Amino acid sequence: MTKKNSSTTLFLSQFLPYRLSVLSNRISRAIADQYEEQFQLSLAEWRVMAVLGEENGLSAGQVAKRTAMDKVAVSRAVGKLLDADRIVRYFSEKDRRRSILSLSESGHEIYSHIVPIALEYEKKLMEQLAPEEQELLDALLEKLQDIQLHA
Amino acid sequence: MTKKNSSTTLFLSQFLPYRLSVLSNRISRAIADQYEEQFQLSLAEWRVMAVLGEENGLSAGQVAKRTAMDKVAVSRAVGKLLDADRIVRYFSEKDRRRSILSLSESGHEIYSHIVPIALEYEKKLMEQLAPEEQELLDALLEKLQDIQLHA
DNA sequence: CTATATTAGTTACATTAGAAACTATTTGCA
DNA sequence: TGCAAATAGTTTCTAATGTAACTAATATAG
Numbered sequence A, B: 001m002t003k004k005n006s007s008t009t010l011f012l013s014q015f016l017p018y019r020l021s022v023l024s025n026r027i028s029r030a031i032a033d034q035y036e037e038q039f040q041l042s043l044a045e046w047r048v049m050a051v052l053g054e055e056n057g058l059s060a061g062q063v064a065k066r067t068a069m070d071k072v073a074v075s076r077a078v079g080k081l082l083d084a085d086r087i088v089r090y091f092s093e094k095d096r097r098r099s100i101l102s103l104s105e106s107g108h109e110i111y112s113h114i115v116p117i118a119l120e121y122e123k124k125l126m127e128q129l130a131p132e133e134q135e136l137l138d139a140l141l142e143k144l145q146d147i148q149l150h151a
Numbered sequence C: 001c002t003a004t005a006t007t008a009g010t011t012a013c014a015t016t017a018g019a020a021a022c023t024a025t026t027t028g029c030a
Numbered sequence D: 001t002g003c004a005a006a007t008a009g010t011t012t013c014t015a016a017t018g019t020a021a022c023t024a025a026t027a028t029a030g
Helices: A016-039 A043-054 A060-067 A071-083 A105-126 A131-145 B016-039 B043-054 B060-067 B071-083 B105-127 B131-145
Strands: A087-091 A099-103 B087-091 B099-103
Touching: A016 A043, A016 A105, A016 B016, A016 B105, A016 B131, A043 A060, A043 A071, A043 A087, A043 A099, A043 A105, A060 A071, A060 A099, A071 A087, A099 A105, A105 B016, A131 B016, A131 B131, B016 B043, B016 B105, B043 B060, B043 B071, B043 B087, B043 B099, B043 B105, B060 B071, B060 B099, B071 B087, B099 B105
Parallel strands: none
Antiparallel strands: A087 A099, B087 B099
């Protein structure tokens, strides 16, 4: 029952999953604060717009994959964005289940306002790190991303 | 790749806040999956237990600060943990608003089961990185954590 | 063909989480 | 003192989220 000392107490402030979570939430919240009020956009809605700004004509399923959101969240976000005329939806002629989504004129307008804010924000963050450090962070995140979590 | 941010398009998959969020959610979820079912503990409840395992006798407010949860979330988690007899609560004699929280016997028991799981998990993650990389990641997170987000 | 399985997306239900208002207590200061 | 402001924590109301069930369309096995 008695185990190594090091494995009987967890120091939350040094625990990687916890640190990532706190950092990530702080950053996301800080950015979201800048567009939520100004543009009445939830984080989920913004993510959908972000991928559509990157690539037009995606289906809801493709959006889900790229944003790492689940399909219900995408469906809801898409619904709201349609209501607000920020995106446009067709359905594929070949497969009428598949939606084809793109930013509307006004969606593009909003997108082009938010992108600089988001990038500026990221820049501010990254500026805290030296260029080599930035590259390292990038590489480390890449590695961690690829880990198979459930062996 | 070198950075060439046109500042008119955002590539979500290369956007630091987004990458952090996806990574962090994946990791937290994977760990939570291991104790939620087994011990009927939500992430919030586990966090409260984790800081109490680290330091006994904290008030709800101190728990909130250390876990980066808001006070409502702490209040609710504390309520559930009390119901399940996983923690014990007194109120300070000097200031009867201030609570004094600590793990109960059975709380300690559960704590001592989960800590190794969490640490093992973190270890698995970190093992993907070379020792120098681990130190670097640590240092980079430290730096990012300290950034003043709202200038 | 046609019955079954699969896929895309939505809806319904239950749970959780956050904001704001509220209670109780303590502090500050006129 | 005594009354406004501050603090600790809880409750309430509402919005966001996840799971499962559902609808519609397409693909496929027999």
